[in-house]
Amino acid sequence: MKVTAYIRNKTAAKNNVTDKATVYFRVRDTGCDIKAASELTINPNHWSAELQGYKNRVSLVSEPKRRAFNRQVRELADRIAEEYRRGVSGDWLQRVIDEYHHPRIHDSAGAVVDTRLTEVIGRYVRRRGLSQSTTYTFNSISRKIRRFERYQQEIMHRRSFSLKADTMTEHDLHDFRTFCMSEHLLVSRYPVLYKGLGKMRTPAEPLSEDGIYDILNRLSGVLKWCDRNGIPTQKPFQRFEMRTPVYGTPWYLTLEERDSIYYLDLSGKPEHLRQMRDIFMFQCLIGCRMGDIPRMTRANIVNGAIEYIPHKTKDGNPRTVRVPLNDKARAVLERHSHRKSSLLPFFEDWRYNNAIRELCTLAGITRMVSVIDTKTREEVKRPLNEIASSHLARRTFIGNLYKQVKDPDLIASMSGHVEGSRAFARYRAIDDEMKIELVNMIN
Structure with a gap:
């Protein structure tokens, strides 16, 4: 990559000292040749293409002025070279130059905007008020980005x-993706990457394709948020191809299995397990996401139904979801009617998921289900009680409703899925009972 300063008006009249030529900057690299104008000007007769600044002998210009001008040219060229990333555009070059001349040009509040991705992610998390588990995920991504930056600085020089x-481009995304895939090999080879980063779990095996997709998909959401909030991006994901995740057919609890947990005798078991059972059953009965439960209060109960705006879609496509409460759901809430704020007790994500697996085990729900191995992307069989999690409740609500009414629009109005949702489409798998019903119709 090469950065060059030049002027377009090569000459002026011999004794003309008033004409001024604009200094342009050009960046050339493989597949890249972009130009942009600066605010620096110089008399064409004083310009040295070889020195990219004033000629050595210019009697009509003071030495301090020549040095100041030459210093600005060098500073600008160095900044362009420092911030250059493969795949940048002319707009990027112009923005770098503009910010050199006017450091606060892109910040109406007068403060310099820190566009480091780790800092932007922090602002994104704080301003959107994300759930505890989602915040933890973004913090983990930020730590991975810092390790990637250190790898580029220390190992790639x-x-x-x-x-x-x-300034991030699709080439940066490719490099970051490669790093994510191979980081488990770098832990012992380059221990300097982890020095001074505090206690952390170092990757012991490669990330799955679905795991990498999740990271990149979340970063794509951050950059879209940046574009909406005054931080223009290079839109690198428009030119970056991501392998979409592979999902199997959703499996869920039958109504009989759900009820076996609902009526499970938990006498002698810890109080927190009975609380987790109530939370899990309530989620099975209204179909919300785990992150929406802590936000629900008595005010969400309107005319015998629970009304809420799903937190996941409240910024992009807010819509009120209304789910009538049946007898079982009302009985769960009645057991916690003494609560003054939230409808149900506070819970930690990991403790909740562990409790769900324990409840499935106690209820004898150990049947084998088909899941997609995140490493091989092949279908494997696993006992349901070993892999159950909070999302099983949402699938149980949707799957059993769909078996009864087979109306995706009606069910989506209660699950909070947007129209045409690819995620909801996976719930439409037709099970053997439905197939038997159909073939019997033509018996």
Whole structure:
């Protein structure tokens, strides 16, 4: 990559000292040749293409002025070289130049905007008020980004490298994806990557394709948020191809299995397990996501139904979901009617998921189900009680409703899925009972 300063008006009249030529900057690299104008000007007769600044002998210009001008040219060229990323555009180059001349040009509040991706992710998490588990996920992604930056700086010798929301390109995404796939091999080879980062779990095996997709998909959401909030990006995901995740047919509890947990005798078991059972059953009966439960209060109960705006879609496509409460759901809430704020007790995500697996085991729900191995993307069989989690409740609500009415629009109005949702489409798998009903119709 090469950065060159040049002027377009090569000459002026011999004794003309008033004409001014604009200094342009050009960036050339494999597949890249972009130009942009700066605010620096110089008399064409004083310009040296070889020195990219003033000629050595210019009697009509003071030495301090020549040095200041030459310093600005060098500073601008160095900044462009430092912030350059493969795949940048002319707009990027112009923005770098504009920010050199006017450091606060892109911040109406007068403060310099920090566009480092790790800092932007922090602002994104704080401003959107994400759930505890989602915040933890983004913090984990930020730590991975810092390790990637350190890898580029220390191992690849790109000393000033930093992932920034406004300059990141699809080539940076490719490099980051490669790092994520191979980081488990770098832990012992380059221990410097982890020095001074505090206690953390170092990756012991490669990330699955679905795991990498999740990271990149979340980063795509962050960059879209940046574009909406005054931080223009290079839109790198428009030119970056991601392998979509592979999902199997959703499996869920039958009504009989659900009720076996609902009526499970938990006498002698810890109080927290009975609380987790109530939360899990309530979720099975209204179909909400786990992150929506802690936000529900008595005010969400309107005319015998629970009304809420799903937190996951409240920013992009907010819609009120209304689910009538049946007898079992009302009985669960009655057991916690003494609560003054939230409808149900507070819970930690990991403890909740562990409790769900324990409840399935106690209820004898150990049947084998088909799941997609995240590493091989092949179908494997696993006992349901070993892999159950909070999302099983949502699948149980949707799957059993669909078996009864087979009306996706009606069910989506209670599950909070948007129209045309690819996620909801997976719930429409037709099971053997439905197939038997159909073939019997033509018996």
